[in-house]
Amino acid sequence: MKILVCIKQVPSTTSVEIDKVTGVLKRDSAESKMNPYDLFALETAFLIREEKGGTVTVLTMGPPQAKLALQEAINMGADDTCLLTDRKFAGADVVATSYTLAQAIKKLGPFDLLICGKQTTDGDTAQVGAEVAEFLNWPHATNVSHIESVRDKYIDVSVNMEHVIQKQQISLPCLITVEKDIYTPRLPSYKRKLQTINQPVQVMTLKDFIDQDEHHYGLNGSPTQVEKIFLPSHTTEKQVMTGTALELTDHLFELLTAKKMI
Amino acid sequence: MKELVINHDMINETTTAKLLAICPFGAFMMENGKLSVNAACKMCGLCVRKGPAGAVTLVEKSFEPGIDKSLWRGITVFADTTEGRIHPVTFELLGKARELANAVNHPVYSLLIGNNTQSAAQELKHYGADEVFVYDNPILGTFLIEPFAAVAADFINKIKPCAMLVGGTNAGRSLAPRIAARFKTGLTADCTSLEIKPNTDLVQIRPAFGGNIMARIITTNNRPQLCTVRYKIFSGPAKQAEPSGKITLMEIDSDKLQSRVKVLQTTSKEQGIDLTAADVIVAAGRGIKNKKDLELVKELANLMHAQFASTRPLVEAGWVDPRQQIGLSGRTVSPKLIITVGISGSVQFVAGMKGSATIIAINNDKNASIFNVAHFAIIGDLYEIVPRLIQKIRTSRELVA
Numbered sequence: 215m216k217i218l219v220c221i222k223q224v225p226s227t228t229s230v231e232i233d234k235v236t237g238v239l240k241r242d243s244a245e246s247k248m249n250p251y252d253l254f255a256l257e258t259a260f261l262i263r264e265e266k267g268g269t270v271t272v273l274t275m276g277p278p279q280a281k282l283a284l285q286e287a288i289n290m291g292a293d294d295t296c297l298l299t300d301r302k303f304a305g306a307d308v309v310a311t312s313y314t315l316a317q318a319i320k321k322l323g324p325f326d327l328l329i330c331g332k333q334t335t336d337g338d339t340a341q342v343g344a345e346v347a348e349f350l351n352w353p354h355a356t357n358v359s360h361i362e363s364v365r366d367k368y369i370d371v372s373v374n375m376e377h378v379i380q381k382q383q384i385s386l387p388c389l390i391t392v393e394k395d396i397y398t399p400r401l402p403s404y405k406r407k408l409q410t411i412n413q414p415v416q417v418m419t420l421k422d423f424i425d426q427d428e429h430h431y432g433l434n435g436s437p438t439q440v441e442k443i444f445l446p447s448h449t450t451e452k453q454v455m456t457g458t459a460l461e462l463t464d465h466l467f468e469l470l471t472a473k474k475m476i
Numbered sequence: 477m478k479e480l481v482i483n484h485d486m487i488n489e490t491t492t493a494k495l496l497a498i499c500p501f502g503a504f505m506m507e508n509g510k511l512s513v514n515a516a517c518k519m520c521g522l523c524v525r526k527g528p529a530g531a532v533t534l535v536e537k538s539f540e541p542g543i544d545k546s547l548w549r550g551i552t553v554f555a556d557t558t559e560g561r562i563h564p565v566t567f568e569l570l571g572k573a574r575e576l577a578n579a580v581n582h583p584v585y586s587l588l589i590g591n592n593t594q595s596a597a598q599e600l601k602h603y604g605a606d607e608v609f610v611y612d613n614p615i616l617g618t619f620l621i622e623p624f625a626a627v628a629a630d631f632i633n634k635i636k637p638c639a640m641l642v643g644g645t646n647a648g649r650s651l652a653p654r655i656a657a658r659f660k661t662g663l664t665a666d667c668t669s670l671e672i673k674p675n676t677d678l679v680q681i682r683p684a685f686g687g688n689i690m691a692r693i694i695t696t697n698n699r700p701q702l703c704t705v706r707y708k709i710f711s712g713p714a715k716q717a718e719p720s721g722k723i724t725l726m727e728i729d730s731d732k733l734q735s736r737v738k739v740l741q742t743t744s745k746e747q748g749i750d751l752t753a754a755d756v757i758v759a760a761g762r763g764i765k766n767k768k769d770l771e772l773v774k775e776l777a778n779l780m781h782a783q784f785a786s787t788r789p790l791v792e793a794g795w796v797d798p799r800q801q802i803g804l805s806g807r808t809v810s811p812k813l814i815i816t817v818g819i820s821g822s823v824q825f826v827a828g829m830k831g832s833a834t835i836i837a838i839n840n841d842k843n844a845s846i847f848n849v850a851h852f853a854i855i856g857d858l859y860e861i862v863p864r865l866i867q868k869i870r871t872s873r874e875l876v877a
């Protein structure tokens with residue numbers, strides 16, 4: 215079983231501000247970490263490898279420092295890694311990102327199973343998985359909450375469909391995105407870290423792809439454009455209550471009584 | 477084709493320092509003694525607009541012909557159904573589609589995919605669709621990603637809609653990206669607001685860059701324009717007494733409906749928690765110091781016959797069931813009243829509850845961003861206020877009894 219997991223390096227903090235004077239976007243910290251949802255995708259891959267044998271390859275797209283996220287994946291147990299990095303990929307939206315990943319997967323493959331996390335904490339779109347599946351012309355399932363069984367030709371999974379749980383049988387190769395908490399992720403191993411300290415990270419750029427047309431990547435391959443960023447609007451009419459806890463409780467009680475809520 | 481070009485004649489220690497400071501993504505780096513832009517660049521253009529004048533420029537390399545937008549007409553709503561029942565997000569989107577369509581003088585369409593769809597199609601006519609396009613086939617009785625994507629693609633190829641609004645349900649969030657990739661067109665997830673320009677570009681507003689800021693996103697040169705919107709973000713229109721519009725039956729070859737996914741079994745989830753239907757919600761956040769203190773908030777919720785809910789961190793800590801999470805990655809709610817207890821108000825949380833009719837926020841930090849959306853800001857310690865309030869409600873009820 216050849217398994218590929220797509221991961222992403224995301225900012226450690228979600229706190230971003232716009233400088234009111236200059237209009238410049240400011241992040242509190244430049245620190246990055248692996249997208250926490252990807253840990254569940256990695257764990258799912260490792261468990262399947264433990265049962266069925268095979269390899270787990272981990273792919274990410276990002277700046278050169280995204281290597282750190284791949285290193286973490288290696289320390290958790292990944293066999294191979296690949297970093298997609300090229301200025302030409304900069305400014306990619308969901309379509310361009312998915313297309314780039316699909317191009318890389320075609321070069322790195324063939325794979326039997328592709329696993330992604332539910333979503334990232336920075337983009338929060340939860341769409342890249344399904345778009346990659348489309349570009350590969352593979353079937354996919356999102357919101358996978360349990361792996362029932364893995365056979366040679368297909369995989370049985372439980373899919374969380376809000377009001378119902380569906381047991382689906384999907385032909386391989388396929389792509390699944392897994393729910394948070396599907397399995398508890400293992401911690402990176404220090405022993406593995408020492409063993410793999412010299413393991414090189416494979417790097418791919420546009421020049422390694424079959425389709426090298428720059429129009430298909432990065433900002434140029436992105437149908438969506440961010441026209442403007444702005445601070446969220448706020449409710450203007452509001453009543454502020456301060457005072458001792460006793461006074462505040464009385465206020466609150468009167469308010470709830472007036473609204474017929476108690 | 478657009479490209480950032482560094483004007484190296486202008487690059488010195490001062491300008492380099494300025495550029496390094498201005499880029500929020502850390503995309504400038506020194507490479508062999510020369511300043512360059514790496515793949516961290518989001519092409520936001522801040523360095524061009526706000527950096528030292530002329531140091532970095534955005535160069536348009538070739539002219540791309542624009543598409544003819546007048547060929548793409550109609551604001552389409554994907555009718556999200558489960559066993560013939562229409563998900564209410566569909567009606568909310570039809571209401572929004574009507575607003576958008578009127579602004580550019582387009583029709584409102586609905587795309588209905590399923591089996592035995594007659595009653596669902598009739599119902600859609602009560603919510604303002606000018607034309608309901610129906611694909612009815614036994615294979616389409618259950619949501620299967622490949623046949624549904626094939627049908628949506630067939631619809632787009634035949635009808636050429638200007639935009640498609642899809643409910644942010646698990647099915648919608650699986651289908652929309654599949655279609656977007658097939659047509660290599662833009663898709664904006666979880667929009668919190670939608671507008672339309674006279675040239676029919678949909679203005680899609682959502683939180684961006686994983687932070688507490690919003691972005692206006694447009695798809696300037698691709699059609700159809702796709703977006704998903706969560707349930708309860710928009711308000712649903714009233715049901716029209718008289719149906720309007722027409723139903724058009726569509727045909728598709730059965731061999732286009734192949735599926736490599738088989739549904740083996742469908743089981744109902746245990747019932748109980750449904751935040752989206754709650755009238756009153758009491759929500760807890762990180763101001764709660766440990767798991768057992770949650771009981772305090774739950775007790776208040778019980779006394780008020782309210783649903784208990786929480787923010788993402790408490791779910792991630794394993795204290796709270798994920799179904800009780802409010803926010804972009806949880807449930808979107810719009811109750812008559814929400815009381816937030818010890819919640820600072822991240823943009824993701826606020827996006828999931830700002831439609832609430834009345835928001836009462838209790839927080840001891842007067843600068844907490846939840847107070848920006850709260851109608852009643854109670855600045856104080858929840859550990860002092862909530863127990864007293866519980867006591868007071870109890871006492872008042874005993875007096876009545």
